[in-house]
Amino acid sequence: MRQDLVPLIVKQIHELNGQHGVKVPADLSSDTPLFGREGILESLGLVSLVVSVEQAIEDEFGVSISLADDRALAQTKSPYRTVASLAEYAGHLIQQVEGQHG
Amino acid sequence: MDRPVTLVTGTRKGIGRFLAEHFVRLGHRVIGCSRSEFDGTLEHYVHYRVDVSDEQGVKQLVADVRKTWGRLDHLINNAGIASMNHSLLTPLSTVRDVLTTNVVGTFLFCREAAKVMKTMRFGRIVNLTTVAVPLKLEGEAAYVASKAAVLSLTQVLAKELADFGITVNALGPVPTETDLIRSVPKDKIDRLLSRQAIPRFGTFEDIANVVDFYFKPESGFITGQCLYLGGV
Numbered sequence: 001m002r003q004d005l006v007p008l009i010v011k012q013i014h015e016l017n018g019q020h021g022v023k024v025p026a027d028l029s030s031d032t033p034l035f036g037r038e039g040i041l042e043s044l045g046l047v048s049l050v051v052s053v054e055q056a057i058e059d060e061f062g063v064s065i066s067l068a069d070d071r072a073l074a075q076t077k078s079p080y081r082t083v084a085s086l087a088e089y090a091g092h093l094i095q096q097v098e099g100q101h102g
Numbered sequence: 103m104d105r106p107v108t109l110v111t112g113t114r115k116g117i118g119r120f121l122a123e124h125f126v127r128l129g130h131r132v133i134g135c136s137r138s139e140f141d142g143t144l145e146h147y148v149h150y151r152v153d154v155s156d157e158q159g160v161k162q163l164v165a166d167v168r169k170t171w172g173r174l175d176h177l178i179n180n181a182g183i184a185s186m187n188h189s190l191l192t193p194l195s196t197v198r199d200v201l202t203t204n205v206v207g208t209f210l211f212c213r214e215a216a217k218v219m220k221t222m223r224f225g226r227i228v229n230l231t232t233v234a235v236p237l238k239l240e241g242e243a244a245y246v247a248s249k250a251a252v253l254s255l256t257q258v259l260a261k262e263l264a265d266f267g268i269t270v271n272a273l274g275p276v277p278t279e280t281d282l283i284r285s286v287p288k289d290k291i292d293r294l295l296s297r298q299a300i301p302r303f304g305t306f307e308d309i310a311n312v313v314d315f316y317f318k319p320e321s322g323f324i325t326g327q328c329l330y331l332g333g334v
């Protein structure tokens with residue numbers, strides 16, 4: 001996994017604090033559940049996070065990816081489960097786009 | 103510097119071209135797109151050659167708008183194609199093209215534009231549909247179905263995007279003299295016009311007036327609606 005994606009996502013989560021009822025825990029780590037039963041985000045918070053991560057990736061790496069995914073709300077397979085799984089998913093998509101452009 | 107930024111799809115000609123010029127006149131920064139080049143120049147207007155159904159192209163266009171102007175206030179999903187033909191004589195490729203441009207294109211622009219509007223907690227989206235939907239016009243099955251889908255998208259997105267301060271509305275013009283209806287026989291147009299409360303062609307100004315209404319600051323409580331012209 002690309003290590004630079006974890007801090008990028010963590011930063012976006014902190015910026016969401018207070019919006020859409022989001023309360024970011026002090027001990028936020030790459031394993032903190034984002035969505036699902038113990039998740040810290042409700043659906044609007046999740047939508048906001050995914051969009052702001054897409055935009056941050058575009059701004060910082062100049063790569064335009066779409067983090068939209070049909071498995072979004074699946075408890076076990078969702079790429080949005082934790083910071084780590086989201087980072088892994090984003091990293092995979094960035095690689096795909098970069099691969100296409102050589 | 104603080105010109106509102108208005109994105110209009112399908113601006114090379116017809117209604118979209120008029121709307122681009124109209125909003126430039128009103129002092130907006132206008133961004134437009136179509137599959138071909140834009141003839142002539144228009145101050146405060148930037149043209150992109152993008153097919154509305156090309157996901158990467160649409161994403162790149164909206165990303166450029168965000169980076170260049172830092173805002174997106176209005177989106178008009180105007181780009182559209184029609185097929186005037188009996189369903190039994192309509193090739194599958196035509197059905198696909200009509201759905202892809204009218205439905206997929208509208209969806210993609212709504213999705214990408216809303217991401218930028220969301221961060222501003224303000225946005226106005228207007229989608230072009232047609233009176234052929236409530237009139238259930240025969241001879242245009244694929245086109246009417248595509249515009250019915252645009253109407254449903256409008257209504258659902260109005261709910262999904264309300265929390266972000268974005269309104270989503272639709273507008274259904276009557277026949278308006280552009281290339282889109284050039285091939286429709288005169289007697290068919292006459293029959294269609296006669297089904298309106300006010301039986302005349304629509305004008306570009308009729309359409310711009312409704313968009314102006316949806317864009318007004320006072321219209322923030324109006325969403326998920328469709329306004330048909332001509333009393334249909």
Ligand SMILES: NC(=O)c1ccc[n+]([C@@H]2O[C@H](COP(=O)([O-])OP(=O)(O)OC[C@H]3O[C@@H](n4cnc5c(N)ncnc54)[C@H](OP(=O)(O)O)[C@@H]3O)[C@@H](O)[C@H]2O)c1
Binds near residue numbers: 111181231276280
């Ligand atoms: N005229 C009418 O009577 C009437 C009535 C009701 C509703 N409407 C609706 O009003 C809208 C505009 O129609 P119009 O009469 O102005 O049509 P038009 O004169 O044929 O213009 C269509 C515009 O859309 C662009 N376009 C078409 N397909 C595109 C694509 N895949 N990607 C990007 N741009 C595309 C075209 O430019 P390129 O060819 O360069 O791509 C052109 O600028 C449509 O949604 C139509 O359904 C029209």
